Amino acid sequence: MTTTERDSIITPIQPRARQTYDALVNATRELVRERRGAWPATSDVAERAGVSIGSLYRYFTDIRHLMATVHSDDQVFRAHRELLRAAGAAARRRPKPGARQQAEAALEALILVLSEDPDPELAAAVCE
Template identity: 40%
Template structure:
């Protein structure tokens, strides 16, 4: 596994011109990754595709691992914006209605550049040891915890933090598999309500009454 410090971007762009250049570099990185895969990706090819010099690229990204980390972070932020756009809209369907919105938001997020998402997931080892996407995860966790706190009469799990973490992980795991690795004999219209049922059953089951 690469040294995490070597796979981080060197600096953040500050001026509008440098922001535009970094955006162009990341767009080119995504294209090259989709066309050639990680093995065929190089800083030289990315720089050429982005229309910048390799020296300009190296000002921000020391190697292709750092490009991959930046792509992962950007994709996580795009997914988070997709989720927030749905979850921040007013809702009045009770706990189950909120779970429906959460699952639909996750579905929409996973449909953002699904091919790129698959490739980034395949390169997961390169993200170990860095904080790519951690801030996004924390924001979503806090949002779900607030959502559950708004329905104290329905949520039976005694630990709200655990319930929020489980809700987030169940949603992520089930939706991720449904979108990126769908079963050949099922369609999303069948899977989505089943995911809602599973999460709702977990949240409304009072584990303190187990024998």
């Protein structure tokens, strides 16, 4: 069982339930990318996934729960989170003047490079 399955209201076990769950996560991911990071409405997610809004709420408590699931599954978000944690830890260990600003500048430069990637899906994910 994955983290997102454990955190869902019910665990999708049957193949059809798994398809519905995956369709909701994938629809959310698509909508977020299309909207350059803006959170979609749950009704838009359900419509894109081809399921009822009730099906969405069977697996997720609200849009925050669904977005947390999408982010926890996304490699770009995981890498970004780990990079932020590492930069923060480094800044706290070495309280030199300007360390935080240097870490922030490095992250901004990384995001800029990644957002200019010719892969539109990667670029959209980074901009989120």
